[in-house]
Amino acid sequence: MEIIIALLSILSLIIVISLHEFCHALAADKLGDPTPRAYGRLTLNPMAHIDPIGTLLIPFFGALSGFPVIGWAKPTPIDPYNFKNPRRDESIVALAGPLSNFVLAFILSLLNSSFARYVGNISLFLGIFNLLPIPPLDGSKILLNLLPVDQALKIEASFERYGYLLIALLLISGLLSKIIYPIFSFFSNLLY
Numbered sequence: 001m002e003i004i005i006a007l008l009s010i011l012s013l014i015i016v017i018s019l020h021e022f023c024h025a026l027a028a029d030k031l032g033d034p035t036p037r038a039y040g041r042l043t044l045n046p047m048a049h050i051d052p053i054g055t056l057l058i059p060f061f062g063a064l065s066g067f068p069v070i071g072w073a074k075p076t077p078i079d080p081y082n083f084k085n086p087r088r089d090e091s092i093v094a095l096a097g098p099l100s101n102f103v104l105a106f107i108l109s110l111l112n113s114s115f116a117r118y119v120g121n122i123s124l125f126l127g128i129f130n131l132l133p134i135p136p137l138d139g140s141k142i143l144l145n146l147l148p149v150d151q152a153l154k155i156e157a158s159f160e161r162y163g164y165l166l167i168a169l170l171l172i173s174g175l176l177s178k179i180i181y182p183i184f185s186f187f188s189n190l191l192y
Helices: 002-030 052-065 086-109 114-130 138-146 149-173 175-191
Strands: none
Touching: 002 052, 002 086, 002 114, 086 114, 086 138, 086 175, 114 175, 138 149, 149 175
16 A cells, blocks of 8 residues: 555656646746757656656655655756846746646646645645755745845855755754645645
8 A cells, every 4th residue: 555655646746846847948948048948848748857766766765654755856957048037037937837836736626536636735845845945946046036146146156065955954854844834734725
């Protein structure tokens, strides 16, 4: 039974991250950056977005061990210098991923299915998680583009190195759950 739940978790994650990354690619493409299209990322095909470790291995063992099902896809490559307004447009591209998660969660909340609710909750969680202002998450790109350029460059240079470590520490310490769960619970209760 645990393996079935783990496989359902991975399937749900694949659906959610594929839409998330596709929306990053679509937003970049619409704003004038051909990079995601050139790399084959302007697609809903999960094979273009799956990271073997982040999408399959870690979520599988997380689901089996009782940890939250957290994973990642291959980041969608963009070149902000292709945008008319690089800072604004990079923020729009960053926001497109989490926004797609919220829209998917809302649509799935309209269906009367436990699997739809499960996928919707994973989508909602991923959207909230990605808005944290920690590199490499989408929230960090949004925050850095709101700051004056000189401050953003200083913060990005020092913060970029430690983003993954900070996320791991938040996860292991349980602080990540304390930060995200109240927000997630509030919106999940609204939807369901």
